[in-house]
Amino acid sequence: xxxxxxxxxxxxxxxxxxxxxxxxxxxxxxxxxxxxxxxxxxxxxxxxxxxxxxxxxxxxxxxxxxxxxxxxxxxxxxxxxxxxxxxxxxxxxxxxxxxxxxxxxxxxxxxxxxxxxxxxxxxxxxxxxxxxxxx
Amino acid sequence: xxxxxxxxxxxxxxxxxxxxxxxxxxxxxxxxxxxxxxxxxxxxxxxxxxxxxxxxxxxxxxxxxxxxxxxxxxxxxxxxxxxxxxxxxxxxxxxxxxxxxxxxxxxxxxxxxxxxxxxxxxxxxxxxxxxxxxxxxxxxxxxxxxxxxxxxxxxxxxxxxxxxxxxxxxxxxxx
Numbered sequence: 001x002x003x004x005x006x007x008x009x010x011x012x013x014x015x016x017x018x019x020x021x022x023x024x025x026x027x028x029x030x031x032x033x034x035x036x037x038x039x040x041x042x043x044x045x046x047x048x049x050x051x052x053x054x055x056x057x058x059x060x061x062x063x064x065x066x067x068x069x070x071x072x073x074x075x076x077x078x079x080x081x082x083x084x085x086x087x088x089x090x091x092x093x094x095x096x097x098x099x100x101x102x103x104x105x106x107x108x109x110x111x112x113x114x115x116x117x118x119x120x121x122x123x124x125x126x127x128x129x130x131x132x133x134x135x
Numbered sequence: 136x137x138x139x140x141x142x143x144x145x146x147x148x149x150x151x152x153x154x155x156x157x158x159x160x161x162x163x164x165x166x167x168x169x170x171x172x173x174x175x176x177x178x179x180x181x182x183x184x185x186x187x188x189x190x191x192x193x194x195x196x197x198x199x200x201x202x203x204x205x206x207x208x209x210x211x212x213x214x215x216x217x218x219x220x221x222x223x224x225x226x227x228x229x230x231x232x233x234x235x236x237x238x239x240x241x242x243x244x245x246x247x248x249x250x251x252x253x254x255x256x257x258x259x260x261x262x263x264x265x266x267x268x269x270x271x272x273x274x275x276x277x278x279x280x281x282x283x284x285x286x287x288x289x290x291x292x293x294x295x296x297x298x299x300x301x302x303x304x305x306x307x308x309x310x
Contacts, residue, residue: 044220052216
């Protein structure tokens with residue numbers, strides 16, 4: 001039988017602390033969500049000043065990245081390139097959701113919402129980098 | 136039976152029924168009582184800060200871990216929107232939504248979800264028709280300076296286990 005790695009709450013705290021530090025460094029008030037490989041919420045913080053809307057969007061970006069094993073930027077780019085049919089896919093195709101890959105295995109994802117999309121993604125990446133995974 | 140005797144029996148029966156209802160004095164429906172004051176009249180305060188929410192979650196998770204339990208813990212603000220969430224390793228998936236639901240219901244109904252559970256258990260089934268009710272203990276409002284700033288919800292164990300962990304989290308704010 002196959003076995004695969006799995007995010008722990010400690011991993012989530014590491015990712016979350018690094019992502020939050022990145023956001024605070026830039027004075028960005030965001031929501032940071034971490035989800036497992038099934039797209040189920042593991043950990044979330046909504047910083048003071050981030051809206052309830054950000055909370056929902058961060059979760060949905062993270063879920064999209066987790067279950068599709070791609071960044072939500074990848075979805076956004078393909079739609080922007082004219083693949084309009086992808087608008088009908090059950091994902092939120094807005095940059096700011098990044099899967100967490102251990103080798104070729106997706107173990108979950110980070111979703112961020114609150115600032116510009118590319119900045120949201122920057123926060124995701126800063127969080128995932130804290131795990132020290134080889135890419 | 137003749138017509139006359141049938142009428143006599145009918146009249147006697149009617150009298151009997153009337154007599155019985157007078158003697159019984161039907162019990163008043165407790166739901167008809169009109170109290171003078173509003174129940175659970177806790178004002179909604181400003182939304183809980185992330186620091187307070189994370190402190191509550193940390194305390195709840197520590198209590199749960201100490202007991203070897205695996206729960207989901209959610210904190211919502213005074214608008215019933217999620218502020219912070221943590222899932223312990225191995226906690227059941229259904230409880231992600233349930234923990235948030237308990238916290239949300241505690242804010243929306245300004246009372247512990249245990250009160251809703253108690254109501255349903257005592258036979259007040261109409262409670263289940265109210266919007267966004269969850270009749271299960273483990274959701275507690277967070278009160279600061281007399282105002283409700285949010286609520287914490289725990290799920291993953293029995294209701295009683297959820298409640299213990301929830302109280303540990305709520306204790307960081309409800310003094």
